[in-house]
Amino acid sequence: MVSTEQKTFHCELIGPMGKLLDCRTGSVVFPAHDGQVGVLVDHMPMLGQLGLGIMKVAQLPAESSETASSTAYLEFFIDGGFALVAENSVTVIAYSVLALHGVTSEAVQSLLDKTAKNLASPRLSPAQRTHENERMRTLRSIKDSLTS
Secondary structure, three states, rough: OOOOOOOEEEEEEEOOOOOEEEEEEEEEEEEEEEEEEEOOOOOOOEEEEEEEEEEEEEOOOOOOOOOOHHHHHEEEEEEEEEEEEEOOEEEEEEOOEEEEOOOOOOHHHHHHHHHHHHHHHOOOOOHHHHHHHHHHHHHHHHHHHHHH
């Protein structure tokens, strides 16, 4: 017998300016420092260090308005922080976060300008320079997707 009950869990995203997301979802993918982590219901407990990249949170389909093949996602640009997965809950605390839904290319350009300014600093360590270059590449990719 197949259960029609939706298997969901709680997801929370907190950034420097406060809570950006507090919802129920069926899946979350976030950028860990060593690769992407996907979370589904009943995931094993874990605490992870966040890296740089895109966090995707599956939106629950409205009653019979969407099919499983057309799942929509909320997307966020994440740069550092921590993620806690425990007891069917994901809490992401990010050092830097930008909600990508409705973001303007001007907002992304502002982040690109700030990153370029950081890259111009002669005081960056090789690891910091690598991080800023990766941040620049990711932000350019986001901006390109906005203009296409």
